[in-house]
Amino acid sequence: MSSENIFKENLFNHKSNKNLAQELNDANLAQESKQEINDEYQQMKLGKIKEGTVLDHIPPDLCFKIINLLNLEQHGRVISAATNLTSTKMGKKGMIKISGKILSEKEVNRIVVVAPNVTYSTITDYQAVKKVKLKVPQEIVGIVKCNNPNCITNVESVQTKFKIVSEEPLKIKCNYCERTTVKEEIKLLM
Amino acid sequence: MLKKKDIISISDFTKEEILYILKTAEEMNKKDCSELCKGKILATLFFEPSTRTRLSFETSMKRMGGSVIGFSGEESTSRSKGESLYDTIKIVEGYADIVVMRHKVDGSARLAAEASKIPIINGGDGSNQHPTQMLLDLYTIKQSQGKLENLKIAMVGDLKYGRTVHSLAAAMAMFNAEMYFVAPEQLQMPNYIIEDLQKSNINYHIVDNMQDVIGKVDILYMTRIQKERFPDLQEYEKVKNVFILNKKLLETAKPNMKIMHPLPRVNEISEEVDIEPHAYYFNQAHYGIPVRMAIIALLLGCVK
Numbered sequence: 001m002s003s004e005n006i007f008k009e010n011l012f013n014h015k016s017n018k019n020l021a022q023e024l025n026d027a028n029l030a031q032e033s034k035q036e037i038n039d040e041y042q043q044m045k046l047g048k049i050k051e052g053t054v055l056d057h058i059p060p061d062l063c064f065k066i067i068n069l070l071n072l073e074q075h076g077r078v079i080s081a082a083t084n085l086t087s088t089k090m091g092k093k094g095m096i097k098i099s100g101k102i103l104s105e106k107e108v109n110r111i112v113v114v115a116p117n118v119t120y121s122t123i124t125d126y127q128a129v130k131k132v133k134l135k136v137p138q139e140i141v142g143i144v145k146c147n148n149p150n151c152i153t154n155v156e157s158v159q160t161k162f163k164i165v166s167e168e169p170l171k172i173k174c175n176y177c178e179r180t181t182v183k184e185e186i187k188l189l190m
Numbered sequence: 191m192l193k194k195k196d197i198i199s200i201s202d203f204t205k206e207e208i209l210y211i212l213k214t215a216e217e218m219n220k221k222d223c224s225e226l227c228k229g230k231i232l233a234t235l236f237f238e239p240s241t242r243t244r245l246s247f248e249t250s251m252k253r254m255g256g257s258v259i260g261f262s263g264e265e266s267t268s269r270s271k272g273e274s275l276y277d278t279i280k281i282v283e284g285y286a287d288i289v290v291m292r293h294k295v296d297g298s299a300r301l302a303a304e305a306s307k308i309p310i311i312n313g314g315d316g317s318n319q320h321p322t323q324m325l326l327d328l329y330t331i332k333q334s335q336g337k338l339e340n341l342k343i344a345m346v347g348d349l350k351y352g353r354t355v356h357s358l359a360a361a362m363a364m365f366n367a368e369m370y371f372v373a374p375e376q377l378q379m380p381n382y383i384i385e386d387l388q389k390s391n392i393n394y395h396i397v398d399n400m401q402d403v404i405g406k407v408d409i410l411y412m413t414r415i416q417k418e419r420f421p422d423l424q425e426y427e428k429v430k431n432v433f434i435l436n437k438k439l440l441e442t443a444k445p446n447m448k449i450m451h452p453l454p455r456v457n458e459i460s461e462e463v464d465i466e467p468h469a470y471y472f473n474q475a476h477y478g479i480p481v482r483m484a485i486i487a488l489l490l491g492c493v494k
């Protein structure tokens with residue numbers, strides 16, 4: 001079954017959305033409307049949150065990784081996540097909505113290191129009060145582990161510090177042992 | 191005046207700063223420096239033992255009228271009781287005016303510099319950096335060739351693990367050198383060094399034997415190939431004699447071609463080469479004194 005058919009079937013099965021299904025059946029439906037319905041469908045599936053954080057435009061293969069690195073399994077409030085959603089910009093994307101939690105700067109930087117270009121929004125009273133496209137900081141402090149076992153950061157109690165050598169593809173250099181690490185090799189500190 | 195507080199890595203230096211240190215080193219040889227650092231104390235913290243580096247720093251300080259305190263090896267220090275490097279440095283900064291340290295852990299010198307209020311000189315941090323060796327290598331090249339720009343240099347031996355040749359390649363790139371990397375395939379120059387040279391449009395050649403390059407270069411920089419780098423000893427047996435320099439190989443060398451080596455050597459330069467006019471490795475070791483005198487004096491502000 002094609003993804004569009006799955007989409008339609010799911011939509012038809014959703015009782016509260018019959019009007020949308022009807023629209024979808026219309027053979028002359030404009031492409032823009034389809035996208036609009038698609039977006040609405042996605043939003044419906046994830047559910048709006050009253051207050052908290054929305055992470056959008058996540059590369060689809062990194063959605064669950066981000067849930068793990070934010071330790072969201074410990075979060076006692078509603079979390080909704082979806083991946084392989086249709087995206088005009090990315091083709092496919094992931095999205096995470098975290099109710100009742102505003103991310104700390106360190107948590108945001110942890111996300112940036114594995115998934116640059118994620119859109120980060122904070123929500124108050126169902127409205128996005130802050131919406132930014134994340135960007136890799138010039139210095140990454142206390143987030144990434146140095147892969148060199150003989151680096152001083154792996155021997156003594158020293159906070160790791162990396163400088164950005166290249167943003168795309170991401171390449172970082174340890175401030176201490178000067179080894180470079182590419183995106184695929186990056187390991188986050190717990 | 192050198193604007194740096196510390197000497198940690200070649201990546202901290204501009205070409206102008208390197209030239210300024212070398213110029214100051216040349217002046218050290220010309221004038222009376224016996225009271226230049228009088229009343230100043232150099233702490234030599236050699237967590238890992240060393241002969242040439244430690245002795246040449248001690249000699250340098252004493253030639254300028256300064257004093258030296260320090261240790262060699264961790265056994266006799268509080269490190270053996272579990273004291274952190276950070277704490278050791280915080281203690282010593284209250285005892286001395288300047289520190290030179292060698293440590294087996296990569297990045298230890300940078301940490302010490304962050305911890306310390308007084309200047310730190312990196313005398314070798316693990317396999318990472320040994321910047322004063324790089325500076326004395328440049329000084330040696332300038333003394334032997336009269337210039338640093340546009341020279342041809344061959345680096346021979348273990349180019350993969352040798353921190354000396356990594357720093358030298360980066361430094362010589364600043365002076366537009368043409369470089370020949372002569373090594374068995376498994377010990378060739380690491381990709382990240384090659385990538386940097388490509389970015390700087392440096393002309394370089396990957397070569398697997400010395401004969402092809404000896405007649406072309408101004409400097410032949412030898413390093414030792416260590417048996418333990420080869421997982422397969424048969425591979426070591428195949429290459430070990432290919433990278434030994436003897437008198438016969440020097441027949442095609444330019445008259446002013448000079449042979450350098452960071453020392454210690456084992457068998458990669460035959461003793462018969464020592465009396466050849468090309469042999470320059472003992473001069474190189476001696477040049478460590480004016481260069482280290484210049485570094486200490488500049489960091490202490492005893493020369494401007």
